[in-house]
Every structure is written in structure tokens, then in C-alpha cells.
Amino acid sequence: MSLLETHAPAQLFSESSSTLASLGLKPDAIEAIRNPDWPLIESDLAWSRQPDQHILTLADPLYPEQLKQIADPPPLLFVRGHPDLLSRPQIAIVGSRNPSSLGSETAFEFAKALSAHGFVISSGLALGIDAAGHEGALHGQGLTVAVVGTGPDRIYPAKNKNLASQIIKQGAIVTELPPGTPALAHHFPRRNRIISGLCRGLLVVEAAKDSGSLITARLALEQNREVFAIPGSIHNPLARGCNALIREGAKLVETVQDILEELHQYYQQDRNYTPAPEQSMLDLEQQTLLNLVMYDPTSIDDLVEKTGKSVETIASMLLILELNGYISAVAGGCYTRIK
Numbered sequence: 001m002s003l004l005e006t007h008a009p010a011q012l013f014s015e016s017s018s019t020l021a022s023l024g025l026k027p028d029a030i031e032a033i034r035n036p037d038w039p040l041i042e043s044d045l046a047w048s049r050q051p052d053q054h055i056l057t058l059a060d061p062l063y064p065e066q067l068k069q070i071a072d073p074p075p076l077l078f079v080r081g082h083p084d085l086l087s088r089p090q091i092a093i094v095g096s097r098n099p100s101s102l103g104s105e106t107a108f109e110f111a112k113a114l115s116a117h118g119f120v121i122s123s124g125l126a127l128g129i130d131a132a133g134h135e136g137a138l139h140g141q142g143l144t145v146a147v148v149g150t151g152p153d154r155i156y157p158a159k160n161k162n163l164a165s166q167i168i169k170q171g172a173i174v175t176e177l178p179p180g181t182p183a184l185a186h187h188f189p190r191r192n193r194i195i196s197g198l199c200r201g202l203l204v205v206e207a208a209k210d211s212g213s214l215i216t217a218r219l220a221l222e223q224n225r226e227v228f229a230i231p232g233s234i235h236n237p238l239a240r241g242c243n244a245l246i247r248e249g250a251k252l253v254e255t256v257q258d259i260l261e262e263l264h265q266y267y268q269q270d271r272n273y274t275p276a277p278e279q280s281m282l283d284l285e286q287q288t289l290l291n292l293v294m295y296d297p298t299s300i301d302d303l304v305e306k307t308g309k310s311v312e313t314i315a316s317m318l319l320i321l322e323l324n325g326y327i328s329a330v331a332g333g334c335y336t337r338i339k
Contacts, residue, residue, distance in 0.1 A: 040178075047078075047179045052168065053152070054079040062086070070197040070223050074176035078152040081172035085143055089266035090120045091259065092195050092220075093136075094213040095129025095205035096238050103129060103206035103238060105316065106230060108136035109323045110203060113256045115142020119266070120171070122147060122199055124191065125160055129205045129213075134163060137171075144171040147195045149188040151181035174198075189215060196220035200266050201259060203228040204250070207241030214241050217250065226262050228253040257325040282324075289317050290337070293327050297334035 015023075020030045048055040056063045056077040064086040067073050079086070091114050093107055111121045111133040121137035123130040125146040137144035146167050150156050152175050155164045167173055176194065177187060192215055196202055202220040204227070207213040220227050227250040232239025246252050253259060282290065292298070292306050303314050318335055321327045327335045 043180075044078075044178050047153070052081055054083045056083060064198060066090075066200070067194065067197045070193060072193070073197065074194060076178075077174055077176060078178060079172050079174045080152050081168040082143075083172060083174075085120050085145055085172050086174065086198060088120045088143070089118070089263070090122045090145060090199040091263070092122045092199040092202040092216070093129065093133030093205060094123055094195065094202065094216050095207050096211060096213070097126050097128040097130075099128045099132070099206045100236075100238060102319070104132040105319060106323070107132035107205045108139070109320055110205070110256060110259075111136030111144075112140035112142070113324055114259065115140045115144070117256075117260060119200075119263075120145055122195060124148065124188075124195055125156075125164060125167075125173070127157055127159065131160055131163060133205075134167060138166055145198065146171070146173045147191050147198070148173055148175045149177070149191040150183045151175065151177050151179045153179045154182060156183035188212065192216040193219050193223075196223055196225055199225055201226035201228060201263050203230070203253065203259065204242050204245060205230050206232070206238040207245075208237055209240040209244060211241050214245065217245055218248075221249065226251065228259055228262075230254075254322070254328075255325040256323055282321075282326075286317055286320060289314070290321055290326055293318075293321070293335050293337045295337050297330050297332065297336055299332070299334045 017030050017034060044055065047053055056079060058068065058073065058075060062083045063077065066087070093111055095103065095107060107129045115121050115137040120143045121133055122145040123133045125131070125134065125148050134144045134146060144167055146164065148156065152173060155161045164173060175191065189212065192212065196216050196219040199220070202217055202225055204213050204217050217227050227245060229242040229245040229250040230253050231243055231246060234243070251258065251262060289303065289307065292303055300311060300314055304311055307314065318327065322329060326339060327337050330336055
């Protein structure tokens with residue numbers, strides 16, 4: 001149990017050295033508490049007095065109960081944006097920083113579809129799959145949370161500065177690190193436990209065999225979260241991590257419905273959310289293409305011929321239909337309609 005679950009910060013600062021020692025604190029921790037850096041503390045408090053900037057302690061009613069369940073919950077959370085979102089059902093989407101174009105599109109479409117079902121999409125604001133997940137949620141008018149490995153006033157990587165601004169408006173940026181903390185390598189493995197700790201389920205889209213995403217997924221398994229992975233070719237290095245997770249017990253995912261079947265109780269609990277009719281998920285072009293896919297195997301070449309669109313355009317649209325559970329890929333590069 002954390003000391004901040006039994007002591008308010010002001011109480012800790014007023015305790016004697018002997019009392020702090022009896023609580024199990026080491027000498028360096030006792031010295032830090034007995035002689036705190038008050039200017040730095042005042043700087044953090046001043047940060048929290050700015051609009052849409054918050055510091056949550058373990059005793060704060062906005063501190064997410066889900067995160068308290070992990071072995072070492074952060075004693076403080078620094079949040080920019082909407083801290084109430086941290087307690088809503090989340091699905092984390094993680095993966096490679098250098099994904100294939102198909103991997104990025106898959107993460108985007110899954111995030112968009114899952115956010116339409118009322119889930120908050122969380123990730124780590126990294127390049128690649130993380131960014132695609134955040135963008136998919138935002139594009140779908142959904143909500144997203146970014147757990148970062150810097151102070152809340154630092155954006156890393158800088159390339160995601162505009163994305164971070166949108167997340168603050170339409171979600172939250174959260175970290176256990178105080179303002180001014182730079183991006184250091186050892187911060188990111190620790191922030192992964194927060195990503196997995198906040199979520200109800202974690203989806204790995206593309207990951208190499210030794211990627212950081214696998215660390216997050218294994219933390220999620222240890223924390224009794226649902227872990228999902230999208231399989232790939234045995235010849236694709238970016239699929240080896242996902243395939244390994246599936247061997248270890250992660251659920252193989254081909255469509256959004258695969259995730260909803262496992263986590264349906266969470267999005268149904270959100271009384272303010274009413275699922276849209278399935279057909280509203282498709283635009284006119286997608287619906288037209290769906291009508292051309294038969295219940296018998298239909299080839300991409302046939303669809304290209306009937307629509308006059310390029311192979312790339314048809315492949316992209318088919319991916320969206322497959323992710324939303326309307327069609328299924330079968331042998332020979334063909335598709336069959338499911339519903």
C-alpha cells in the first residue's frame with residue numbers, strides 16, 4: 001500500500017524522522033520528505049492552477065480506481081485536459097513506431113470503430129501505431145488519452161505536437177512525471193504500466209519480437225487485463241510479436257467484433273452512449289462496395305472491374321469493411337460477405 005493512501009502529503013511532511021522510518025522509508029526518502037524542495041513544489045502547484053491542468057493524488061475522487069489496482073500505482077498523476085475520462089472504459093492500442101502502411105490504417109480504423117462504441121482509446125503518443133490510434137479516435141469524434149513519458153508540459157516526439165493539442169481538447173494527456181521532466185529512456189518502460197493499468201483491454205497491432213509493445217502487453221496480462229493481438233504473416237518481422245502474444249494466450253483479433261465480444265459489459269455500462277445503427281458506420285461508397293461482395297468468394301479483381309476504382313482504393317475499403325465485421329478474407333485473395 002502506498003503511503004499516500006494512508007497519509008495526506010501535508011501529514012507526511014509533518015511526521016518525525018523516526019515515524020517515517022517506522023513506516024518503512026529508507027534514509028534518502030526520509031531526507032527528501034524532511035527537507036523538500038519547496039520552490040519546486042510551489043512550481044508544480046502553480047502549474048496545476050492553470051486552466052485544464054490537474055494534479056491527482058491517490059485520494060482524489062478523480063484518480064481512476066482501475067489504476068489503483070496495479071502493484072505500484074503512481075502516487076500522483078499530472079493531467080492536461082479532462083481527468084474524468086481516466087475512469088471511463090478504455091482500450092489501449094499499441095504497436096510499432098515504424099509500422100507498415102497497412103498497420104497504421106488498421107490501428108486507425110480499429111480506434112475509430114471502438115470509439116464509436118463508447119470506448120476511450122488510450123496509447124502512448126509515440127510515432128506509428130500509437131499516433132494512428134489517437135488519430136482514429138479523434139477522427140471518429142471519440143475520446144482519447146495519451147500516457148506520456150515526460151512532464152505534462154513537454155511533448156515528445158515534437159512531431160506529435162499538433163496531435164497532442166487535439167488530444168488535450170478532446171481527451172487527456174497524463175503522466176506521473178512533474179512539469180519540466182524531459183524525455184529519458186528509462187521513463188518509457190515505467191509509463192507502460194500506466195497504459196496497461198488504465199485500460200480494460202489492450203490491442204497490439206504490429207510489434208517486432210523484442211518491442212516495447214510486448215512489455216506493455218505482458219504487463220496487461222499480469223494486471224488481468226484482456227490482451228488482443230492482430231496476427232500476421234510468419235515472414236513479416238512486424239507480426240512476430242503479435243503472433244508470440246497469441247501463443248502466450250492473447251486473443252486473436254480479426255474484427256472489432258472480436259474485441260466487443262470480450263468487453264461488451266464495459267461499453268454497455270456507459271448509459272450516456274447509444275450505439276449507432278451498423279449501417280451508419282458506412283459511407284455511400286463503402287455500402288456500395290459491400291453490396292458487390294457476395295456470400296461466395298469475391299475477388300478484388302472482380303470488384304476493381306465492377307467499380308472502376310484502383311486496387312489500392314478497393315483494398316483500403318475492404319479493410320474497413322473487414323474490421324467492422326461485414327466481410328471476411330478467404331483463400332486466394334478473395335472476400336465473402338458475413339452480414
